[in-house]
Amino acid sequence: AQKITQTQPGMFVQEKEAVTLDCTYDTSDPSYGLFWYKQPSSGEMIFLIYQGSYDQQNATEGRYSLNFQKARKSANLVISASQLGDSAMYFCAMRDQTGANNLFFGTGTRLTVIP
Amino acid sequence: ETGVTQTPRHLVMGMTNKKSLKCEQHLGHNAMYWYKQSAKKPLELMFVYSLEERVENNSVPSRFSPECPNSSHLFLHLHTLQPEDSALYLCASSTRDRAHNSPLHFGNGTRLTVT
Numbered sequence: 001a002q003k004i005t006q007t008q009p010g011m012f013v014q015e016k017e018a019v020t021l022d023c024t025y026d027t028s029d030p031s032y033g034l035f036w037y038k039q040p041s042s043g044e045m046i047f048l049i050y051q052g053s054y055d056q057q058n059a060t061e062g063r064y065s066l067n068f069q070k071a072r073k074s075a076n077l078v079i080s081a082s083q084l085g086d087s088a089m090y091f092c093a094m095r096d097q098t099g100a101n102n103l104f105f106g107t108g109t110r111l112t113v114i115p
Numbered sequence: 116e117t118g119v120t121q122t123p124r125h126l127v128m129g130m131t132n133k134k135s136l137k138c139e140q141h142l143g144h145n146a147m148y149w150y151k152q153s154a155k156k157p158l159e160l161m162f163v164y165s166l167e168e169r170v171e172n173n174s175v176p177s178r179f180s181p182e183c184p185n186s187s188h189l190f191l192h193l194h195t196l197q198p199e200d201s202a203l204y205l206c207a208s209s210t211r212d213r214a215h216n217s218p219l220h221f222g223n224g225t226r227l228t229v230t
Contacts, residue, residue, distance in 0.1 A: 004157070033216045043203055045221035052216055091158070101171045103219055105158040 006106035021077045023092030032096035034075040039089040121222035136191040138206030146211045147189040152203040196229045
């Protein structure tokens, strides 16, 4: 079964606007971690933000915030005030107790910021 | 140098060649990973080394052979590859912990083309 689902192959956003990238996950473990990565055309995977399953508050890192809805098993990434440099692939990932050695990735969403 | 460094950035090899990919991390991490990224597929974990001991091998064909001589270096030895092995190969490192909150830090990847 797919552990991470990203249903948006591509998204467009106007510069300076906010955008939400969707991610749902599947696990029966009570303890898990959720991650978002950015992959520019250069290929490097850049870690953006982390949310733990027991965290009470939604994670925030600068212009990135994670909308964590545990009951719905969703962990959407919100990027505020989009910049041209935000154009890239974005991957949601999860690590749980079952696959403790592995970080399960979704298929990604390609974000294009329009000037 | 900081972060995770992979060499070479690009590699073209014939099916009868033998080549090696190199990864080096300067983050003081104790776990290193090889991932394969093919078009339109989630990242696939190939190998995990923790404290220089291989802890996971996800049914990867024997034509891929990893080597981890110390906690800072990781190699992927390639021989008699197939065209379907053409992909971006990403190395990553992290701190091993039970809380699942350690992000993986990735290198820029090696773009491999098998002809």
